Amino acid sequence: MSFKSAVITFPGSNCDRDALCYLQDLTKGVVYNIWHEEASLPQVDLVILPGGFSFGDYLRSGAMASKSKIINDVIKHANNDRYLLGICNGFQILTEIGLLEGALIQNKNLKFLGKNCFIKKKFKNNFNLSIKEDQVLQIPVAHNEGNFYCDNETLKSLKNNEQIAFEYCKGEFSNSEENINGSIEAIAGITNKKKNILGMMPHPERAYSDFHPSQDGKLIIESLIS
Amino acid sequence: MNEDLILQHGLTLDEFKIIKNYLNRDLTMEELGIFSAMWNEHCCYKTSKKWLKKLPTENEIVIQGPGENAGIIDIQDNDGIAFKIESHNHPSYIEPFNGSATGVGGILRDIFTMGARPIATLDSIRFGLIESEKTKYLLNGVVHGIGHYGNCIGIPNIGGECEFESTYGFNNLVNAMAVGHVQKDKIFYSKPKSIGGLIVYIGSKTGKDGIHGASMASDVFSEDDEDDKRPSVQVGDPFMEKLLMEGCLELMSLGLIESMQDMGAAGITSSSVEMASKGNVGVLINLDKVPLRQPLSAYEILLSESQERMLAVIHEKNNNKVKEILQKWQIDYEVIGEITNNKRVVFESNNKKVVDLPVDIIVDDAPEYDREFYIPRKRKGKDFDFSNIKLEDIINTLLFNLNYLDKSWVFNQYDSTVMGDTIKEPGQSSGIVKIHGTQKVIGATTDCNPLYIRINPYEGMKYTVAESYRNLIACNINPLAITNNLNFASPLDPNIMGELVLSIDGLKKAAAKFNTPIVSGNVSLYNQTNQIPIKPTPVIGMVGLNQDLKKINSNKFCNIGNKILVLGKQLEKNLSPYLLQDQNLASNINEYNDLEELDLDYEKKVADCVLKMSDLKYIMSCNDISRGGVFLSLLKMQYKDMGFKVNIPDPIDLFCEYSAGYVIEIRNEDLNNVTSFLGKNGVGYFEIGEIIRENIEINSKKFDYFDIMNNYHNNFEKIIN
Known part of the structure; x- marks a missing residue:
């Protein structure tokens, strides 16, 4: 049975095409592109909320998009235990909806950060099954608000429930940093308790093709399909 | 009309007389x-037109040369590249x-106005x-502004240059370039059809x-709005764009x-006049229909440079469909006029x-000046004393000079990887992106050597074009065409005018030799x-192609x-x-020797x-x-632990500049083939050394590898903070 997926486009999304190509090339299944004003989602295995500046980041990154018409169905989709992946702005939208805990605040140096970063998996879940323990992935980040923040209690529960999917780490370049944006415990991506929703700041859809400097982003889709 | 008012509008009294005599x-x-x-430099090129006409602007691949929103070249199949x-x-x-x-917003509009999707800035x-x-x-x-706009709209920034020099202290330069992909059969022009x-x-x-001269506008027209003198710098909204x-x-x-025309400099005035002129038609526009943010006079509407606006011509039958699509994107839309046959605005x-x-x-009667210019005097030769210059000192100077770091x-x-097609990110010899859905890659670079051009505008400009050319060649990108941004001081000074004239001449010479026509600027x-x-700063943006992304050269050691x-x-x-400037050997511009003639x-x-x-x-x-010689080129190639x-x-030669200079890395087993190939083709080469692990050695002298690399990578941030 082929894997079906969908990418939601909000006004200001700018990684929607990248996410569509990522899914088309790696899943070989049907991929839908859904406009934010649609009332319903088709039945799919995975929904991606792509990166970008939905609604221009006005008010707060992700805040306006979290009130879009399609979001009701996105929530339903997740409640049915299907996969939901928020990348960058998509992660911010997921925290604004409340499907993921914590918040993404401005990077520690208060500047936009666009570069290759290195992450490794922390706790196992269906999104990172194909990734080995201690395997360092090289995946680009591009964000202004990627600094993951939560209170101590939430952090404790994220750990206890093994919800931390990825953390930033040092890479093979001598001047790479351990925690690029100041996130608590270098958190780069978290899941919900049921682990069918993942939010992550790095962009796996920019690291999968032969011509990309790294193909590590493939591993996420491979994990879900295998 | 009173003379002050005319002068405040940037027109000379002679220019005004021409208008008045014509209109009677x-x-x-x-x-x-x-x-x-319309009669200022920006719109009518009154000082430079005479000289710009001499530039090569056509060859077999040029689809659109200067005069449209952007130039377009043919890269085979149905693909065209628009850039400016x-x-x-x-x-x-x-x-x-x-x-x-x-600046970024404006140049992006120039690209998508022609039906091209921007793919790089x-x-x-x-x-x-x-x-x-x-x-x-x-x-x-x-940097924040360039990043903010490009990141938000989601176009990768793939390269550029950043220089620090005293003459820009009170007049910094910001030139933005954009590259777009267009299907050749879907190019849109500003010329209306019917x-x-x-x-x-x-x-x-x-x-x-x-608003051009905003202060004056409000003084003349709105006696009672003291509190309403908005700043005259445009405010951008990348989300809207x-x-x-x-x-x-x-x-x-x-x-x-x-047809479509973006409302850039001089807003609705310029875009509508351009449309009429290109189509040899007239335009009739009702300013009362223009969507306004605040009450404005007709004068203000005509001259507003509010951002993110377009003027288009559509057939009446498509009106509803156009409205519907723009509603989906939540964009204001209004029919404000029509194309007429009377050739009047x-x-x-x-x-x-x-x-x-x-x-x-x-348009046609806009002034064109042949300003007086001087040719720089012949330079006297001078021998500089290098005896006190030590290798360590040179390296140290470079590692604390922003221009080298x-x-x-x-x-x-900047987001350099959005759109998922970036092959080479900024900081390398050129930025490279793939044409989506193909194996073709486009390389692009921007360059200028202001010091060279001040020393000798003609030769200096040749060196500048050659540097762009080399940046692309080094990546195995075939250079195709040029866009230029001629930044100069006042042309009323015949010395400056001389720099303008001679550098255009150098540009012409080099562009003709490399078969890289100038298609926009x-x-x-x-x-x-x-x-x-x-300093004279005619910036070159050069674009090139390789049909096969797998053939691209790395700029980093392997x-x-x-x-x-x-x-x-x-x-x-x-x-x-x-070298002379940065090692403080030449203290003023008159001391430099003339540039060596560049053999194109x-x-x-x-x-x-x-x-x-x-x-x-x-x-x-x-x-x-380029600047910094072989040594800096090697530092840039450093990668991982190499x-x-x-x-x-003479180790000082490591820091000298070059003509036709490249550093290449080859396998030992290819050495004979490579040297005989070079020898056969009459290309000078020098087998200078090899790649080693975690060391930098010059003539057997060891330098602290980690110290140098650490300074090279991190000093920029330390110095500017």
Whole structure:
């Protein structure tokens, strides 16, 4: 049975095409592109909320998009235990909806950060099954608000429930940093308790093709399909 | 009309007389505003036109040369590349964040106006010395602004240049370039197709921002709005531009639009006049229909430079469909006029004609000047004393000079990988992106050597074009065409005018030799503040192609043990301007020796060899040689744990500049093949050393590898903070 997926486009999304190509090339299944004003989602295995500046980041990154018409169905989709992946702005939208805990605040140096970063998996879940323990992935980040923040209690529960999917780490370049944006415990991506929703700041859809400097982003889709 | 008013509008009294004699009547204020906007340097190139006409602008691949929103070249199949560079110097000095952001916004509109989807941006930015707090403020603001706009709209920034030099202290330069991909059968031009076509306004509402001489406008027209003197720098909204871009591209892909023109400098005036002139038709526009952000007079509407606005011509039958699509993108849309057959530009407001002018007088009769210029005097030869210069000191100077350092601090604030097609990110010899859905890649670079051009504008410009050329060649990209941004001080000074004239001549010579025509460009004059003219800065943006992304050269070392060769011809120490400047040997511009004549045939010959050797897979990695010589080129090639060991009779030669200079990395087993290939083709080479692990060695002297690399990568950020 082929894997079906969908990418939601909000006004200001700018990684929607990248996410569509990522899914088309790696899943070989049907991929839908859904406009934010649609009332319903088709039945799919995975929904991606792509990166970008939905609604221009006005008010707060992700805040306006979290009130879009399609979001009701996105929530339903997740409640049915299907996969939901928020990348960058998509992660911010997921925290604004409340499907993921914590918040993404401005990077520690208060500047936009666009570069290759290195992450490794922390706790196992269906999104990172194909990734080995201690395997360092090289995946680009591009964000202004990627600094993951939560209170101590939430952090404790994220750990206890093994919800931390990825953390930033040092890479093979001598001047790479351990925690690029100041996130608590270098958190780069978290899941919900049921682990069918993942939010992550790095962009796996920019690291999968032969011509990309790294193909590590493939591993996420491979994990879900295998 | 009173003389002060005319002069305040930037017209000379002679120019005004021409208009008045032609019309044989008095002008309305609105008409005066139109001439003010259309007869300035920015719109009519009155100083540079005579010289720009000499540039090569055509060859077999040029689809659209200068004169449209952007130039377009043919890269085979149904693919075309639209590109252009434009300056936003003055606004970026007044308000660095918004000034630079709207510079990016403006150049992106030039690209998608033609039906092309932007696929990359680049920039060329110049500031004064970093010791000044003002420079730090400008640098931070400009980089933030460029990043903010490009990141939000989601176009990767793939490269550029950033220089610090004292003459830019009170007149920084911000030139932004954009590259777009267009299907050759879906190119849109500004020329309207049919009489009776509807003129429609698409995009943001019009406000007071950017009104030419805003202060004067409000003084004359709005006696009672003291509190309403908005700043005259435009404010950008990249989110709106993203919607506008998607909306316009959708309309164009469905064939719902006849022609389009962006409202850039001089807003609705310039865009509508251009339309009328290109189509040899007239326009009738009702200013009362223009969507407004606040109450504005007709004069203000005509001259507003509010951002994110387009003017299009559509057939009446498509009106509803166009409206529907733009509603989806939440974009303002209004029919404001029509194309007429009387070749007049007519604007109405409150049932009154406020402007009624023949198109001819505005465009064809625009002034053109042949300004006086001086040719620089012949330079006296001078021998500099290098005896006190130590190798360690030179390296140290470079590692604490912003112009040589790794500029990640700048480009890490830009999204360089959005759209998923980036092959080579900023900081390498050129930026490279793939054409979506194909194996083709486009390389692009921006360059200028102002010091060379001040020493010898003609030769200096040849070197500048050659540097862009080498940047592309080093990546195995075949250079195709040029866009230029001529930034100069006041052309009323015959010395400056001489620099303008001679550098255009050098550009012509080099572009003709390399078969890289100039397809678009921009001129920015009067770049001087407090009587300090900027160095002549004609920036080149060059674009090239490789049909196969797998053939691209790396600019970084590949393997320990591989040989390093230097190709080309070194400039002697006495003739290397940046070496002399940066080692404080030449203290003023008169001391430099004249530039060595650049042999363009040799430049081309070496380039052809590099391309050939790349295709033969002899070249493992390659970098061009520019400011900082072979040494800096090697530092830029450093990767992971790799360093280098070199031997050279005079180590100071490592820092000299080059003509046709490249550093190449080859496998040991290819050495014989490579050297015999080079020998056969008459290309000079020098087997300088090899790649070693975690070491830098010059003539057996060991340097602290980690210290040098750490300084190279991190000092930029330390110095600017």
